Amino acid sequence: MAATTGGLYRLHGAEAQADPFALYEKLRAEHGPVAPVLVSGDLPAWLVLGHRENLDVARTTSRFARDPRGWRDMREGRVPADTPLGPMVSWVPVCNFTDGPVHERLRSAVVESLERFDKRGIRRYVTRFANHLVDQIAAEGYADLVPAFSDQLPMLVMTQLIGAPDEHGPLLVNAARDMLQGTETALQSDRYVTTTLENLVVERKAKPARDLASWLIEHPAELTDTEVLMHLRVVLIAAYETTANLIANTLRTVLTDPRFRASLSGGHMTLPDALEQVLWDDPPINTIIGRWATGDTVLGGRQIKAGDMILLGLAAGNADPQIRPDPAASLHGNRSHLAFSSGPHECPGQDIGRAIADTGIEVLLDRLPDLQLAVDVSELQWRGTLMSRHLLSLPVRFAPRSTAPPAQAPQLPVEHPAGHPVHPVIPPQPTAPPAPAGSGGGRRRRGVSWWRRLLGRR
Structure with missing residues (x-):
């Protein structure tokens, strides 16, 4: 050191x-x-x-x-x-x-808007997207679960929760990943995310729907357009990075710790219990x-x-x-960890993050119960920053399964997490983000990792 x-x-x-x-x-x-x-x-x-x-x-x-x-x-x-x-x-x-009254006004808008989502609806939503992602790899018998699953699922779900059109999900995944890596194209990806959200705010002011963007706009706290945009961005990027890390860290633990997997498969530990243990041992931040x-x-x-x-x-x-x-003692059911911080600035979207992670992992393990790590555990690598470590790759093998060819994009579920059918407004299309540079490729840029601005809690 x-x-x-x-x-x-x-x-x-x-x-x-x-x-x-x-x-x-x-x-x-x-x-x-x-x-x-x-x-x-x-x-x-x-x-x-x-x-x-x-x-x-x-x-x-x-x-x-x-x-x-x-x-x-x-x-x-x-x-x-x-x-x-x-x-x-x-x-x-x-x-x-x-802090203080300003924080309370802004925080109340975020928390009360997030609380309007129906948790069962969110889980049905996650199930639909997770099954789609599994469909894309099931016939191969091999996959890298970081780019194919953990990096994809949170953004696909959060894109829909904030109210963005369905087709923006894959593009926002690529743009967010590029921003977090700080590559030479990160500023262009940053602009793509901002433009997408700017267009969304304009459209939702004209035609509200049952989504986070509309609820922030109409909240009694009377957020300005800039405040709505900033909070949509914080929710989207913070939820993406933390939930992607939580999914990857949990899958890595399941695949590399025989005692952990045995407890999970033997019914001695539920998947929510497993998530809490990972939040203690390897928090996303x-x-x-x-x-x-x-x-x-x-x-x-x-x-x-x-x-x-x-x-x-x-x-x-x-x-x-x-x-x-x-440190080896089990902490099943103990939520006194610091993974989501505490106090007035505790992460307000933690229950949504948990729902995305445990439902998505459950779908994956149900569909591919014979998952095995395809490399030695010593070969796993992380990208580290001051704030977090992001697993770069999690190669797995499993018996190939036949499945219907995946659609070009996941279909919307019958019911939105808010409890009503979804008819998204499609805003003017921003320019698509550039293809992200390879993890070892582009020159790093400074000052673009907005995901680090974790939400506070009242």
Whole structure:
């Protein structure tokens, strides 16, 4: 693990991203529940490693604000204009960058709109798309479940929930993946997502439907068009990345841990139980950038100065020996993990993410119960960032099944998750995003990973 001459460990760079969990434990051993670290540009920050301390920061907005304009290094001109932290430290009018009455107004619109979806309808919707994806691979006897399943399913479902036309699903999957990889075409993909959502807001203002875009527009909080657009974007991209990671991490665990799979197949563990265990052991987001001390304070025995950056260590907090003295012990039914953060900014769409993940995985395992990993587990690789690790590939083999040829695009289910038939308005078509560069190909671009702006919770 690379350290500076000052002895502070970097959370950026290949060494830290290769095995972040090992770094967290090294920091815990040296510093306790709160450790001084360096983020991109070797800027100082505090990484919260303790479970209790994470809850303290997440729940106490009076001491640790979400508004990035309080960052002292930014105010005093020490942050480069082209910092890769840009999307996480540049204020925009969304609920996860606000506190107090403004946050409550924006948050209420998001939460109450999401709550209008019928959970059974969402599961029927997920089942339809998951079956379509399985149809595309069933006859082959071999597939890579990351590009063929876990990367596809969340965006296909969320596209429909926000109200975008069905045909945008595959295009948005490619554009979102390209944005998250930060390739040379990422800015064009970013514009494609924005244009698609801009068109959707215009159309839904003219012809409302039963979808998230329409409900945000008509909510009594009276969001501006910009606020509607920003929140649609945050919901879409954040839900895509976190749910795709959750699906991939759960499938990897099922395929590589014989005890885990035996418990699942033997009925000792339900699929929702399995998801919660993965949310403890391998959460979709490792670290959240985005709390700033409102004044001088003490956290975990550390003297924190006003304007200091605080990082919520979700994965590290989940592994805190103070609450998990035996990391191998089962945590069935225990939802006190930090995977969705906590407090006023807890992820509001977590139940939808769970529904997409457990229903989709159930369909896959029911259709292909003999799935086996096609490579040695040591060959699996991840793409790491400060905030998360994304499994790059999960090759599997299974007995080929005959199936009807898949349609060009999944048909809409008979009933929308809101409980009514869907008749989507097709907005003017934005230019299709460019084909994403290969994972090792394009030059990386900075400041385009908007998914990192996780929603807050009231």
